[in-house]
Every structure is written in structure tokens, then in C-alpha cells.
Amino acid sequence: MFGYRVPAPDEAMLISGGKSSRANTPFRVVTGHGAFVMPIFRKVRFLTLALCEAEVEEVCVTKQGIALNVRAVIAFKVGNDDESIVNAARRFLSDQDQMSVLTGRIFAGHLRSIVGSMTVEEIVTERQKLALEVLDGSKEEMAKIGLSVDSLQIQSIDDMKLGYIAAMAAPHNAAIQREAQIAQARANQAAAEAEQESKRRQAEYARQTAIVQAQYKAEIDRAQAEAAQAGPLAQAQAQREVIAAQTELAQREAALRQQQLVAEVIKPAEAEAERVRLLAEADAAKMKIQAEAAASHNRVALDRMMIDQLPQIVKEAARGLSGANVNILNGADGLGEIAAGLVGQGMSILDSVRKGISATSPALDAPGERADS
Template sequence: MFGYRVPAPDEAMLISGGKRGLGGAPFRVVMGHGKFVLPIFRKTRFLTLAMCESEVTETCVTRQGISLHVRAVIAFKVGNDTESVINAGQRFLSDQDQMSVLTGRIFAGHLRSIIGSMTVEEIVTERQKLAAEVLDTSKVEMAKIGLIVDSLQIQSIDDGDTGYIEAMSAPHKAAIQRQAQIAQAQATQASVEAQQVAARNQAEYARQTAIVKAEYSAEVDRAQAQAAQAGPLAQAHAQQEVLAAQTELAQRAAKLRQQQLVAEIVKPAEAEAERIRVLAIADAERMKIQAEAAASHDRVALDRMLIDQLPLIVKEAAGGLAGANVNVLNGADGLGEIAAGLVAQGLTILDSVRQNLNGQNPDGSPEKARGLLELQGYSRAPGKDTDEADEDEGERDEGPGAPR
């Protein structure tokens, strides 16, 4: 619209020609909005509110009398309040570049003043303190001209050809160099150790690789040897299995033959032996029975013979009494007693003969019993004479088994 003016965001619009501004200022300040300005009757000017920069290079003398070349950069701008805009507008509106020049001069003076109260060591080591003191001392002056300082940076401090700063830094440089050398030595040592470790690792890797290769080669050789022996081994295993089968077959055949031999020879032989044993046992029993029967028969015959010989024995005993002078005192009783004594004597002789036969001749044969009777003096049987007895003895000697 014709006559309506709007300032930029980083500008302040100054309108003159009408009512006075704040504090009797010859213009009114408009910031952040537009305003209708009558042409011809009002005049409009714009003051920048943007950031400005001023560089200061100044030679300053320290408290020790050492000259230092100081280079600093100041960042400043016009204040955002109306008073600061009025102060700056009245001073710099016609030539706004003068703000940088005047600001540099102001800070150069404050730098000389502050550095003159400090030592080189303080200036070098405490630059932030120097910048803070310069800002504090210049703040009032900068506010009077409507400017505010955002930052002050000390870019460089140089003592020229005096070499003071260099000498001051020599111990630090030596310490730093020493530390650097130590660090370098440590780095070198670490590098050497790392190289040694790497060499050992490489050697170990080479050794392990060689071992692996050797094991692999041995495994390959073993596999090849096994492959080469696979045919003969398989054949040998097959032959072994054949021999085992043949052996088993032979054992089965031998076992079958053994069973056949047992069935054909052993069992019949055992049966025959059992038959012979049974027959032998039966024959022995028969012979035993026959022997017992014969012995019983001989004893009966012996007893009978002894009974038959008893009268002869009594007769012989009585004959012994024939020439004896015997007096019988009690008559018939006495004769009875004598006869009874003779009979008892015969029975005693008979018992003696029987006992001798039982002890010395278990078979109890009549021939032996007759020999015992002869020993007792009773060798003749009743009713036979001496010649008949001799003939009987001769016949007995002529019998089977008699000596020739």
C-alpha cells in the first residue's frame, strides 16, 4: 500500500518529521511491525540490528615491560531495546560502518589497559580471564553508544623477536618433548612387542599349519595305505570267514560222527558189558547159592558122620577101661555114672572135632573131618576092618585131584 512501510526482522525503522520519540528523540522507533508513513511529510530511515564484527590488532606492553602483539575479534550489535536503537541511530545512522571502527578503537584501548596490569604468563595461560576483563570494562562505554558485545576472542599473542614466550614455553616444550619421547619409546616398544607377538603368532601359525599339513598328509597316506590294503584285507577276511565256516562244518561233522560212534559202538558195547555184568552177577549169585547149599549139605553129612562115629568113640573109651582096675562102690548107679561119663567124653570129643572143623575147615568136608578123627585115634568106622579102611583110603587117594 502506498505510504505503508515495514522494517526487516534485523532492522529498526526510524520515522522523523512528526512527533518526537521516547525521551525527546528526534524520531520514532518501529521494530517488528509496519507503520503508515505519510509521504513528503515523514521521512523513514533504517538502522541495522544484525551482528557486526570488528578486528583489533594492537601492540601492548605487559606489567613486566614486554611488548606483545595481540590480535582479537569482537562480535557486537545494536541493542534490541528502543534506548539502544536511539543511541546508535543518533551516532551511526548516517554512517553505520563507523560502528566497527569505533568498537575496535574502544577495545584496543581496553586491551592496552588490561594487558598492562598482567604478566606474560597470565596473559598466555589465562586468555579467557583477559577477555572477560576487557568485556567488563568496555560494557559501559558500549552501552552509551547503543551497542552490546556478544563475544570477544583473543586470537593470537606474539612477543615478536624477544623470544620470551618461547623461552617461557621451553620447559614445557622440554617436558612435552620428554613426554613425547617417552610416549614414542613406549609406542616403539609396544610396536616391537606387537611385532614380536605378531612374529610369534606367525611362527605358531606356521607351526600349527605344518602340524596340520603333516597330520593331513599322514591321514592321506594312511587312507591310501588302507585303500591299498583294502583288497588283500577283504580277501583275507573272506578266507578267514571261509576257514571259520569250514572249521564249524568239520566240528559239526566230528560231533555227528561222535554221535554215530556212540550209537553204533559205545552204546552196544555198554549194553553188552551190562549184559555180561548182569550175567556175571547172576552166575556169582548162583555159585554162592550152590556153595551155600554144598556147605550146608557137607555140615549135615559131617554131623551125621560124627553121630555115626559116636558109638565107636564110646566103645574105644570103654575099651580103655577094660584093663583098668575100677571099683564100683554104688552098684548099678555107679555103672550108670561110668557109662554116662563115657558118653559125655564122646560128646566132648565130638564137640572138639566139630569146633576144629568150624575154625580150620570152613567148608566142613567129610574127608577132612575123617582126618581129624584119625588124629584123635578114631579112624576106623564101625563094621569095617583095617584092610577095608586102607582100601577106602587108597580109593580116596586115587580120586580126582590126588597126587600122582
């Protein structure tokens, strides 16, 4: 809008040419909002409220008479109240850069004054104390010109190569270096111990690892050996079982073969031998009977003798068969058949003897015949 002016956030708008609401104030102060300015009849100027900076570098003489070059930085600005804005505007509105120049001069004077009341040791070791005393000394004077100080920093203190500060710091430097060396030695020792401990642990770990690996390898070798032997052992066991079964089978076959031999060869041979023996005994009996018959020339007596010998012949035949391997299949009937066979065998033997006697001794028949007739 024509004639309506608004100051920046970090500015104060000063309107002159009209009556102010405050006494002894030649202009109206507007901050944070706009105002209508009548053209031609009113005039508007702006005063910065932003933070400003001033640097101070001053040669100061201490309480001991030692010259020090002190550098400081002051951060300041125009106060926020209307009174401070009016005071600053009256002094710096036409040339606002003069605020930094005047602030630097004010602080330079207070800095020389404060440094002159302190020793070098105090200044070097208590910089904050120096800064606070300078601020306290300049606060009232800065308020008169409408300025407020936010901070004061002592940047450097230099004895201009006199060596006083260096000499003052030498014992501390030596102590610090000594402590640093001790600390370094301790650190080196700790590092060496840590390295030795690390190597020891690594060696112990390597040893344990080697032991475990050896155990694992032994177990693997044992398992492999057992696996490699499992096949031959199983094969050997199977062969042993086969051999045992074959041996048992061979024994059974041998026993069976022996029984077969006994049944097929020995028993028949024994039976044949017994038969031969019986025949021989019969022949002997026959010869005896023949002899007796020849001696007595009595056929009746011969027959009676043969009849008397028949039970003995049957008995001998039965005794010969007692050791033979004879299977009776029909129980009592079979046993009767065997007995009848033995009697028949005896009768056959008796008949053979009679025939033999008749063939060899025809003369014996005559008396008989005569006797029969």
C-alpha cells in the same frame, strides 16, 4: 500498499517527522512488523541490527615492560531494545560503518590498559582472563553508544621477535619434547613388544596349523592306505574262503573216493581173496579127503567125512564174508537168504569135492557100487 513500509528481519525502521510515543525520542522505532508512513509528512530510515565485526591489533606494554603485539576480534551488534537502537541511530545512522571503527578504538584502549596490569606469563597462559577483563571494562562504554558485544577472541600474542615468549616456552618445550621422546620410546617399545607378540602368536599359530595339517594328512594317508588295502584284503579273504571251501570239498571228495575205493576195489578184492582162500581151503580139504579115501577105499566113509566137514566149510565161508561190505536189504528174509546161500555154497563145494574125487579116483567107486549092490 502505498505508504506502508516493512523493515527487514535484521533491521530497525526509524520513522521521523511525527510525534513519538516516548519522550526525548525524535523518531518512532519499528521492528518485526510494518507501519503506515504518510508520504511527504514522514521520513523513514533503516538501521542494521546484524552482527558486525571489528579487528584490533595493538602494541601493548606488560607489567614487566615488555612490548607485545596483541591481535583480537570483537563480534558486536546494536542492542535489541528501543533505547539501544535510538542511541546507536543518533550516532551511526548516517554512517553505520563507523560502528566497527569506534568499537575497535574502544577495545584497543581497554586492551592496552588490561595488558599493562598483567605479566607476559599471565597473558600467554590466561588469555580467557584477559578477554573477560577487556569485556567487563568496555561493557558500560559500549552500552552508552547502543552496542552490545557478543564475544571477544584474542587471536595472537607476539613479542615482536624479542624471544621472551620462546625462552619462556623453552623449558616447557624441553619437557614436552622429553615427554614426547619418552612417550615415543614407550610407544616404540610397546610396538616392538606387540610385534614380537604378534610374531610369536603367528609362529604358534603356524605350528599348531602344521600339527593339525600333519594330523589330517596322517589320517588321510591312513584312510587311503586302508581303502587301498580293503580291496586286496577282501579279495584275499574271499580267496581264503574259496580255498577253504575247495579244501573241504576236496577232503569230502577224497573221503568219498576212498569209500568208493573201499566199496569198489578193496572190499571186492578182500571178498575175492577170501573166496580164493576158501577155495584153497576146500582144495586142501579135498586133497585130504582124497587121501583119506584112497587110504580107506571106503566111499561111504568118504561121504560121511565130507558131510562132517560141511559145517566147517560153511563156517569158514561165513567167516570170510564177515569182513565184506555186504548190504542187507530185506531184513530177516535177506539174512535167511545169505545163510541159505552159504549152505548152498558149502554144498556146491562138497559136490565139487565129490566130483573131483570121483574123477581122480574111479577105483573108489567099485567098492561102493559093490556095497550098494
